[in-house]
Amino acid sequence: MAISYSAPVKDLMFLFDDVMAMQENFEHLNDGELATPDVVSAILSEAGKFCENELAPLYQSGDEGCIWDAGVVTTPTGFKEAYRKFVDAGWTSLSGDPAYGGQGLPSSIMIAVNEMLATSNWAWSMYPGLSEGAVATLEAHGTEAQKDQFLGKLISGDWSGTMCLTESHCGTDLGQMKTRAEPMDDGSYRINGTKIYISAGEHDLTDNIVHIVLAKIPDGPSGTKGISLFIIPKYLVAADGSVGERNGVQCGSIEKKMGIHGNATCVLHFEDATGFLIGRPHDGMQSMFTYMNVARIGTAAQGVAAAELSYQGASTYAKERLAMRSLSGVKNPDGPADPIIVHPDVRRMLLTQRAVAEGGRAMVVYASRFADIYRSGKTEKARTDAEARLGFCTPILKGFLTEMGFYSANLGVQVFGGHGYVREWGMEQIVRDSKISTLYEGTTGIQAIDLIGRKVLMDKFFQLKLFSSDIMQFAAQFLPWKRDPQFSVMWKKAAKLVLLTMKWRYLAMRVGARSKRNRDNAGAASVDFLMFSGYLYMAFMWAKMSLEAHKQLAEGRGDAEFLKAKIHTADFFFAKMLPATDALGKQILAPLDSVMQMPESSF
């Protein structure tokens, strides 16, 4: 059996056209007029087909992994051909700057496409995915000359990009970095050092690889303030823009990992490599934040991907596999047993996966509106405001959705029972692949401290209040529905949302007050607070989707089965998943001593 993939284009269009009214948002963008409903629909459909037909068939075979031989990396069979088709069809240039050959479409469309790429072939999708980070960094911080030299080839997909941050002794704490950049007379830098965990750091898909590398220029400030950002191409670029001589960067080895075997995770040795400074010296960390916002929303979408693919596998299996009889009476009298989807606990698992996949997709699309304005809003103020709004959503999306995606992937294995543990069915691969999403681009713990520390407390609750007032305003729309008994469930959802939002604000204030006494209080509450925020954000999305579904059903519009399934899944989410916030609320307020009192020596 092989995993097959059916792209959720209909669901994406429901979000883009109906729930989120993305067209209204596009009107506030410099490049928004290109993204007409027809264009969006055509792009998502075509991208979906590419994922279904070209990438999904390589998902399981790609698990055989990359081969490293004397610095040369060969990707799994079929990866190169698929990449060539991807480039030829213009997919890499979707939201690239038109001045450099891009199609100039809003980021939200690329983010939606990225979800489908990640679902159909996570490891493969990281190759073009990493290039997006390099493109975003160069677009925002590169000189015109650098853009001329590198952007066109990156946007066309002829070259790919990487982000080189981690060293063996430091990942999160980049201030400890040892890679050195020595200024040369010609304005370039000579780079020496070793980077690890460089995704797509070496491969056979493109003629050149453009490494974006963090390094320290001697005599700069210590810690993260002394870090600068460099372009280090694998091959230096000749005057005519063609690939020139080999630069001093070598892939020393690739890691043996739990999953994403099809993506080469490289140790890169920079030995007297020639690098070109991006932005100002010592300002590299600031420039990296541009990349991180892009990367983290992409990683959040990988959480959706894990839940979606695992759901598709598990729901198909649950309708076919016969085992035991329904407790409430035989459902398949002609067969030797009932299909396992009749069993309530199997449904609980499937509906959890579905609620995460569809609810998470809505969360990502909701935030991608801010990404669009941040990138090409018409005014500086609009862009700055959107950056702050996106910055608030990002750790919640990344932390919550990757944890929930991984959890969902595990439920998919449970639905298969013992078969789920065996590689041939593909379900355990989703678990192995998706585990990376809770680790890279900042672990869940790092997202959590970013949220409670930087985005809530240092922000003095400003963004938190903005987000909660969005929820409150939305919930007010439900009021007219209160009198209609048919929609009492809807009304209850709105009431629940209001109460939870008030609780969220209360919890944030309490953590803030405690944190003034001892800042460890913020750390101890951080992951529980992040998860609470994620559940609330997802509840908001499920309420939005079910309101839209109710409206369309009442007006006789849309696909009734699709809309009813939205309402059923929303009901499930509110009844069976949202109660997690009851536990989280208490955990957030647990006494600090319970975490800190044990002396280090007792561990």
Add this chain to the structure above:
Amino acid sequence: MAISYSAPVKDLMFLFDDVMAMQENFEHLNDGELATPDVVSAILSEAGKFCENELAPLYQSGDEGCIWDAGVVTTPTGFKEAYRKFVDAGWTSLSGDPAYGGQGLPSSIMIAVNEMLATSNWAWSMYPGLSEGAVATLEAHGTEAQKDQFLGKLISGDWSGTMCLTESHCGTDLGQMKTRAEPMDDGSYRINGTKIYISAGEHDLTDNIVHIVLAKIPDGPSGTKGISLFIIPKYLVAADGSVGERNGVQCGSIEKKMGIHGNATCVLHFEDATGFLIGRPHDGMQSMFTYMNVARIGTAAQGVAAAELSYQGASTYAKERLAMRSLSGVKNPDGPADPIIVHPDVRRMLLTQRAVAEGGRAMVVYASRFADIYRSGKTEKARTDAEARLGFCTPILKGFLTEMGFYSANLGVQVFGGHGYVREWGMEQIVRDSKISTLYEGTTGIQAIDLIGRKVLMDKFFQLKLFSSDIMQFAAQFLPWKRDPQFSVMWKKAAKLVLLTMKWRYLAMRVGARSKRNRDNAGAASVDFLMFSGYLYMAFMWAKMSLEAHKQLAEGRGDAEFLKAKIHTADFFFAKMLPATDALGKQILAPLDSVMQMPESSF
């Protein structure tokens, strides 16, 4: 870096000698007088050393896996030598029947040893582990002649055993089984069929393998009532007891799996194999329950193993790895950063793992008292009562501890960040290995329906009331502590236990009432109810352990650091983990519609 293992002998002795007063229980056993405190201590210490020195070093290398070649399976390097040492030291015979060369010690001691075996090398430990199932089945249901023929060699470890249940189209629902057993004139049976997922089904560790196989005798009742149990040795046994000619069983292949690569998971083809009936015809399922109780408590201990090993790796790393500064002030001023154990969220993860490992260990030891009496209690009534008590604990232990063990293993990866995802550190292997525990011997969903259906509702709450009255009686001991302000935390734990126990009984009653209207209510609530039960059971254990620690500290006995760490971990469990029951309580009572209303076609 390689994972190292330090056996928790001290913790086990704290449980055996102090918290559970196992010696009192041993007095009620036929074979209990052998297990003096000194003997128990010596056995656990020596077993711990064996695990530390012989098995742990093979843990990561064993992940390279077994090799199958034309029906012959070669285990990873070192496995065979370690097995030989294990047999020579007499470990396989620990709790075997003395009439067949066993040492006749109580099961609880073997269960404790098994936890250490599983922790130090999960895949390896399954080889002797499976033999225990075969031994238990033969001891309980074999004829004297069968025992003479097979038990001695199984108990000595010269031969190993397997349990052959699953076929490709049925695992849980064994009534659909297709393997056939045709009676022969000589009283033996001719067996034909294919079994899959047979752990340790073929290997190079022993001269012979004794398969215990479920098959159907023609013209028997349909479904599970028509299943019989057979002994099918790989080599027929000659008259003198030596290994004779090859039987008709072949290993067709071994599975590629997510983990436990060092254990061969075999497809076994039985082609005109000669089998010997165990017990009466068509009574195989009943006999299997003997095995299942043994196997499921062993699997529960694997949940403890996952948490323990991952905790050991993560706590060591957290004290060494330097990253960022503590939010509450620099803790390591001479280093470039603080060790990550200063960060509250890292402590949250470590303490969760530790609470699961130590709390889970206590849960297993608590239930192993019932296993001891069930196996060798002095009266029939004592044995029957203990069987029922063990049967009630078993699904909670197996379902809850394997889920929590897997969760803990994942936290261990999180503590390592990106390094956790790379194979060389060994942390991701624990995740991959431990995932099987939530699947084999009945998935979590199967444990959950066994608990709520068979062990709670069909039992008319009898065992549930017995277990809750144990908790209530225990909590009453805390009353004298109320007046002493030093122990107010203890008193609060007792109050919490009482309230939760009352809630547990209330929830069970409510599910029962709903289930009368529609039995799907039991299924929909089942896993949440199982997890609630697990948290309560674990809270009971943590309260017991911290009461004992407080007592010893007050009396100036014991190792103060060890005892204080128990209290600190208990505080953590009550403050940061037990609130999960708030969510579970609501999830248990969620409306059935939220799970069942979506039509099958919409999935």
